[in-house]
Amino acid sequence: MFEPDVIYDSRRLIPPEEHTRPTTERVWIRRLLIGIAVVFMAAVLVLPLVLVFTEAFRKGADTYFAAFADRQSQQAIVLTLLVAVIAVPLNLVFGIAAAWCVAKYEFWGKSFLTTLIDLPFSVSPVVSGMVYVLLFGAQSALHPLLRAYNIEIIFAVPGIVLATIFVTFPFIARELIPLMQDQGNTDEEAALSLGATGWQTFTRVTLPNIKWGLLYGVLLCNARAMGEFGAVSVVSGHIRGKTTTMPLDIEILYNEYNFTAAFAIASLLAMLALVTLVFKTILEYRFGDELAGTRRH
Amino acid sequence: MDIRVDTVRKEFSHYPALNDVSLEVKSSELIALLGPSGSGKTTLLRLIAGLEMPTAGRIFFGDEDASSKTVQERNVGFVFQAYALFRNMTVLDNISFGLKVRPRATRPPKAEIRRRAMELLDLVQLSGLEKRFPQQLSGGQRQRVALARALAIEPRVLLLDEPFGALDAQVRKELRKWLREIHDRTGHTTVFVTHDQEEALELADRLVVMSQGKIEQVGTPDDVYDRPNSPFVFSFIGESSSLPVTVENHELWVGGRAIGLPAPNDAVGEASLFFRPHDVELVEDGVGAALAGVVVASRRVGGTRRVELEIGGLPERVEIDLPFDHPAGEKTRIAFRPKRWRVFPKQA
Numbered sequence: 001m002f003e004p005d006v007i008y009d010s011r012r013l014i015p016p017e018e019h020t021r022p023t024t025e026r027v028w029i030r031r032l033l034i035g036i037a038v039v040f041m042a043a044v045l046v047l048p049l050v051l052v053f054t055e056a057f058r059k060g061a062d063t064y065f066a067a068f069a070d071r072q073s074q075q076a077i078v079l080t081l082l083v084a085v086i087a088v089p090l091n092l093v094f095g096i097a098a099a100w101c102v103a104k105y106e107f108w109g110k111s112f113l114t115t116l117i118d119l120p121f122s123v124s125p126v127v128s129g130m131v132y133v134l135l136f137g138a139q140s141a142l143h144p145l146l147r148a149y150n151i152e153i154i155f156a157v158p159g160i161v162l163a164t165i166f167v168t169f170p171f172i173a174r175e176l177i178p179l180m181q182d183q184g185n186t187d188e189e190a191a192l193s194l195g196a197t198g199w200q201t202f203t204r205v206t207l208p209n210i211k212w213g214l215l216y217g218v219l220l221c222n223a224r225a226m227g228e229f230g231a232v233s234v235v236s237g238h239i240r241g242k243t244t245t246m247p248l249d250i251e252i253l254y255n256e257y258n259f260t261a262a263f264a265i266a267s268l269l270a271m272l273a274l275v276t277l278v279f280k281t282i283l284e285y286r287f288g289d290e291l292a293g294t295r296r297h
Numbered sequence: 298m299d300i301r302v303d304t305v306r307k308e309f310s311h312y313p314a315l316n317d318v319s320l321e322v323k324s325s326e327l328i329a330l331l332g333p334s335g336s337g338k339t340t341l342l343r344l345i346a347g348l349e350m351p352t353a354g355r356i357f358f359g360d361e362d363a364s365s366k367t368v369q370e371r372n373v374g375f376v377f378q379a380y381a382l383f384r385n386m387t388v389l390d391n392i393s394f395g396l397k398v399r400p401r402a403t404r405p406p407k408a409e410i411r412r413r414a415m416e417l418l419d420l421v422q423l424s425g426l427e428k429r430f431p432q433q434l435s436g437g438q439r440q441r442v443a444l445a446r447a448l449a450i451e452p453r454v455l456l457l458d459e460p461f462g463a464l465d466a467q468v469r470k471e472l473r474k475w476l477r478e479i480h481d482r483t484g485h486t487t488v489f490v491t492h493d494q495e496e497a498l499e500l501a502d503r504l505v506v507m508s509q510g511k512i513e514q515v516g517t518p519d520d521v522y523d524r525p526n527s528p529f530v531f532s533f534i535g536e537s538s539s540l541p542v543t544v545e546n547h548e549l550w551v552g553g554r555a556i557g558l559p560a561p562n563d564a565v566g567e568a569s570l571f572f573r574p575h576d577v578e579l580v581e582d583g584v585g586a587a588l589a590g591v592v593v594a595s596r597r598v599g600g601t602r603r604v605e606l607e608i609g610g611l612p613e614r615v616e617i618d619l620p621f622d623h624p625a626g627e628k629t630r631i632a633f634r635p636k637r638w639r640v641f642p643k644q645a
Contacts, residue, residue: 189348190381190443192368194395194450204398208385 052270055263067264072241076249076265079157083232083245084225087164091221094165095172096214100206102173103180104188117173120166128166129234132159155237160245163231168224175217176210183209212287216280223276227269298359298453298486299324300345305354307340314340316510317354322454322488327480329497330490332507333533338490339458341507345488346456347371358453374447374485378459380439382431388442389414389427395450417445420479437468444476448483455480457489461496473500494534498522506530528641531571538615540588540608542570542640549640552609557586557634567643572635574603575618582632589632590615592625606631 025033057064067073098117102110120128136142136153146153153159187209191201207214229247236243240252246265253262300322307315315337322328330338343349345356347368355364363371382391390397393414396405405413418424421441431439440460447455460476461469477500480487491497497504498518506513506521506529514521514530525531532539543550544565549558551570558570580587590606593614597603601618604625608615617633619625 186377186379186381187383189368190375190377190446191383191394191398193346193348193373193375194398194446195369195372196394196398197369200398204394205383208383 049270049274052263052266055259056267058263059260063260064264064267067261070261072244073249073253073261073265075241076244076246077268079160079244080226080246082157083161083164084222086161087168087225088218088222090165091168091172092214092218094169095176095217095221096210098173099176099180102177104185114177117170117177119170120168121170121174125167125228125230126234129163129231132163132166132231132235154235155239155243157243159235160232160243163235164225164228167228167231168221171221171224172214172217175213175220179210179213180206212283216283219276219279219283223273226272299326300454300486300488301357302341302345303355303357305341305344305351305356307337307344307349308352313510315344315351318510318512320505320512320515322486324486325484327477327487327500327502328489328505329501329503330488330505330507331492331494331497331534332513333492335509336507337510338492338505338507340510342456342458342488342490345454346373346375348375372450372453374444374450374452374455376440376443376447376455376457376460378462380431380436380443380463382439382443382446384431386430387427388418388423388429388431388434391431391442392417392445392449394446414445414449417449420448420482421445422475435468436464437472440464440472441475444479448485452485455485455487457487459490459492461493462491469496476500498534504534506533508533523637525571525639528569528571531639531641536574536616537571538574538617539569539571540611540613540615541643542568544568544640551588552611554609555586556588558638561640564642568640569643570635570638570640572638574616575601576636576638577617577633578636579619580632580634582630584632587632587634588615589630592627592629592631595625595627597621604631 024030056067068077098113101107102114102117133154134140136146136159138154151158153162187205188201191205192198196204226245227247228245229251232245233248233251236245236248238244238248238252240249244252246269250262250265250269253259253265300320302318302320304317304319305315306313306317318337318341320341330341332338340349344351347363347366347370351364355362357363358371383394386394389411393410396410396413399405404410415424415427418427421444423438423441423445426434426438431442434442440463444457444460457476461472464472473496489500498521501518503515503517504521505515508529514526516524521530521534525534528539531537540551542556544560544567547560547563548555549560549568549570550556582589588608590608592604593607594605595602598618600621602621602623602625603616603618605614605616617631619631625631
């Protein structure tokens with residue numbers, strides 16, 4: 001007669017509670033660590049967000065909406081949108097170009113270029129703003145020339161746009177470089193060998209391959225473009241209704257003790273952050289494997 | 298379309314990957330570039346395709362100098378080891394890509410493109426899967442789509458870079474047979490790269506054996522297997538055993554004993570004897586000159602038993618095949634003579 005061997009399953013011999021993998025901690029340590037993390041998150045992230053909205057609505061919905069009726073605040077919102085509409089598409093192009101260069105080609109000075117792309121991340125935004133003041137401001141060598149042609153850059157919209165572009169430059173490139181490096185060149189080579197032109201290869205093969213990573217980068221870039229304070233603050237000149245973006249407007253309102261209005265505008269920015277987060281989470285959930293380094297941000 | 302590679306050299310940042318290589322591929326021929334990794338076989342294939350440009354030398358398609366042409370202009374079908382299918386396109390869109398990107402003047406009408414793609418899908422035996430995406434196919438199916446995509450542009454030559462390298466052994470064997478059938482039916486001049494000698498021997502009309510950026514030997518599978526022209530080819534293709542010998546008096550000597558094999562020419566001195574482990578005859582020890590050794594290891598290989606012999610106290614050991622029911626055990630003394638062999642002068 002054939003008798004099957006008794007199969008011993010280690011999981012059956014040890015009670016489930018005590019059966020732990022070597023990488024798992026004891027129950028009380030797990031709960032303690034999770035507890036600390038939750039409390040910390042609540043205090044540092046959730047509480048401030050809740051406070052923004054409670055402060056904004058402290059004097060009721062009417063006062064809240066009145067803040068948006070203010071002409072100068074409206075102009076700040078419009079300016080913020082304008083800056084984002086210019087800066088994000090430009091960085092989209094620059095970002096793709098830079099990532100393409102770094103990921104698909106080998107050349108001398110490549111690692112230096114990669115470092116350069118990261119520069120805006122490592123430099124304080126105030127310094128980034130200062131650079132533009134030095135470059136185009138009243139003390140710069142370029143100033144007489146700019147004056148002669150009546151071009152205003154510092155304390156005007158162009159300066160704000162330039163500073164924003166600088167600060168938000170790395171977002172798209174950094175998102176695309178690892179993704180494109182990972183994908184390699186073979187898809188492009190295949191397209192070329194099939195007779196596609198460079199542009200056809202880019203639009204039909206490369207772009208579809210990176211589209212979710214690109215969208216992800218654009219989202220982060222946009223959030224930062226609208227929320228940037230430091231660099232913009234240096235170049236803006238704080239002319240209310242002319243060169244103030246939403247973050248600057250919030251600061252002015254706050255300094256004028258107009259807390260409700262300040263928090264009302266702040267709530268708008270917070271909302272933008274929330275929407276960005278929701279989109280980001282959806283993208284990560286849906287296309288996680290097509291996004292590079294999702295844990296990095 | 299025949300291909301002629303004329304003293305082509307390729308350097309990657311001053312490191313020569315290919316050293317003045319010349320090769321002629323006849324029209325409708327199925328040819329294999331075979332060699333260990335780093336031998337330059339893939340580089341040669343990519344140079345023919347135009348995916349790399351040679352440092353020196355020229356490549357002809359027929360009478361036409363293709364060296365200065367771009368990959369698009371060369372009109373080659375290229376199949377990649379990792380398939381390189383466009384993941385955002387269906388199988389049908391992948392196959393018709395090459396026709397869709399043509400300039401309007403030479404682009405066939407939509408219905409015609411579809412008809413041709415469906416025909417190719419049928420050729421690669423994947424009818425019914427046209428709406429699938431690459432991720433929904435098995436490795437073997439993906440590679441067949443890749444081949445159909447390459448054939449769609451009616452290429453002048455078909456180039457395959459380790460086409461079955463990423464597939465498991467069973468699928469590999471099937472695809473091998475199937476590629477041969479497709480080749481015989483379509484008649485494309487085909488060059489494929491492989492490091493799998495079995496694949497090369499079974500599939501190709503002719504083999505190009507490469508090593509260290511040079512071509513070692515070009516020939517039919519029979520040529521290369523039966524008449525290897527260098528120690529490298531002998532040991533790279535098929536099983537081999539080798540032993541240092543001395544050539545003297547038109548005979549081969551090992552450890553001061555003649556082994557009963559005549560020397561192939563008048564050369565005298567140190568040499569290496571190469572033979573196939575299965576290509577030996579056993580002789581009774583002590584009767585006539587032969588190679589004699591003591592069994593030091595033995596293992597079963599398929600239908601035969603392969604034993605390792607220590608010959609007259611030399612450090613080198615040779616392997617020979619015995620019938621599986623041969624009574625030889627450890628320390629048994631066995632005398633044999635290779636039935637076919639080659640002698641190469643000792644390399645400096």
